[in-house]
Amino acid sequence: MHRLDRYKEVLAVDRLRQISSPFAEYALPVRNISLIQGKYDNDGDHAYFTTDLYGGSVESLRHLPPAKPSLAKDDDPRRLPKKLAKRILLHVLRGIAHTHRCFVVHGDIRPSNVLFSVPKGFTTRNITDWITADPPRFNPPEQSDYCTVQSSVSQPLPLPASLDEVMDRTFVLADYGGALTLTKDPSESRSSCSFYYQAPEVILGAYCDEKMDIWSFGCMAYELLTGEPLFWPDERAASAGVQVQKGIMLHQMMCFAAETFSREQLAASEHARTWFDDDGRFQMYRHILTPQPLSFICVFMDRAPLESLDDIMPTAYFLEQCFRLDPERRPTSGKPGLDYNYL
Incomplete structure (x- = not known):
């Protein structure tokens, strides 16, 4: 890890290693984060972390076949079975x-x-055989402050043969390279979240806190349950630049949230004037006075046509909680907060 990201990562890791919590009543298993087993931070530009061994990422599961009818993925090969998707989201x-x-x-x-655990019974011998059969590749040497270092990258473990094999795995949140420590200083709350998972306050350049994770979680939940991203790029605007693409994202956000941004929220956002006038009107599409609201129920009926309305309604309600334009109106990740009973 390079110096630019190292400070944030090390600080976040130190916080996460503090297992004790003042909210012991709602203590949750630490197994659902990729806990750092050790860190080494004494070599100039480089920081090194050791973690447990994992079997792969949730992204790698998207194209695995189901082996049992109970886990059938219906007509969309990118959609995870609801039972598996809920397990991942709960963890x-x-x-x-x-x-x-x-x-x-x-x-x-x-x-x-999001990573998943290795199979039960996976032993040191299995690891040795795997490394022997498919040795790590080495990156080019790099000069650090005190020596030359050369990192290696192990080849990924073989993926499970089918989705059935991961139904009993543990899923953990990993990669804290973009982590922020909670602070009231807006200059210390900037995020580098992946574009189509960004909360509106990230795009607008407003203060970001833990509620941005709730928005991103909602985006991921929607994607796992439907097989499609909630927000999609406009190919016609691909050459128009990042600001136009961000404006399209904001318009989609207002449609799905069935809300508009308040003047107070826009006034506290550094980049709001790029897309909104002083009265809070969206300037990018001047012919659209108010974004047309879209019901999550209607969206699910379109994108998950084989599910009944009784199944769709609780899913839509669960997701609607995540997509409030004002972060203060989004629920917390703990109890009480998002509806754990749904998962």
């Missing part, structure tokens, strides 16, 4: 709750940053 929400209790914001929640 991730526990990891987020523990992270927030340590006064840390993860800052980059997405499927590729």
